[in-house]
Amino acid sequence: MPELPEVETTRRGLEPLIVGRRIETLSIRERRLRWPIARDLRAKLEGQQISKLARRGKYLIVHTQVGDLLVHLGMSGSLRFLAEPVPPGPHDHVDLGLAGGGLVRYNDPRRFGSMHFAPDARSHWLLRELGPEPLGDEFCGEYLWRSARGRRAAIKPFIMNAAIVVGVGNIYANEALFAAGIHPARAAGRVSLDRYESLVARIRAVLEAALEQGGTTLRDFVGSDGRPGYFRQSLTVYERADQPCRRCGAPIRRRVLAQRATYYCPRCQR
DNA sequence: CGACACACCTGGATGC
């Protein structure tokens, strides 16, 4: 699924096309997402004007005068803008038809995504307990290091924990740990402040670099214009098992950590 | 609390 760069790519693409527009029709063809789409979503949003498209972690927030539409893309979701009406295909679950033409189409084969209405998304239960944004000021080496005190879990699932920091998913956790030279299985509480400073810098760098390439497309992801992201070609360890480390030449290893595929260089990462 | 396994779901790749 979309991690932060993919969600932000979607947000940036969509925002100029939908802000100021009125939602004329909300068509729901499949409400069985991760949580069933509430029956009153349509009544809440039809007729409302979109004032802003924001992002919090991997959630998109469509702001209107009366409240917010909270959208998560799950593992395989995408939001596309269609200027001309095209008949819906498989997994095109929801359309936001805009007054004056054009529509935003939500597609999600695996249906791990979600849509909620909230009077104020920021206080919605899904967003309330989230950690800081990785590209924001609050997120720094000291914060991570302090949060890791007493933690015996591996550092990789630690930085993928949205209560600690949002937006770092499996691809970028692997990539950032490689860049920082930290072994993904190292206990989070046994990493020095210095190395956390470096890790934070690498997390920021890898997310920003991916953003510049429009995100990473492994299988499903497309941005609002339907185009894939091109960061895949820049991946240094993710999905590179047995291939030579780009830094030292040793074969990249794959193992499973907290149920997620984990890629690392056993020589460069300690 | 923290750590971990599990669940949800579809489709593509792989191997026999």
Add this chain to the structure above:
DNA sequence: TGCATCCAGGTGTGTC
């Protein structure tokens, strides 16, 4: 060609 198996970008929930 057909079928079984494995794997995939997330994250809330339940259990210890």
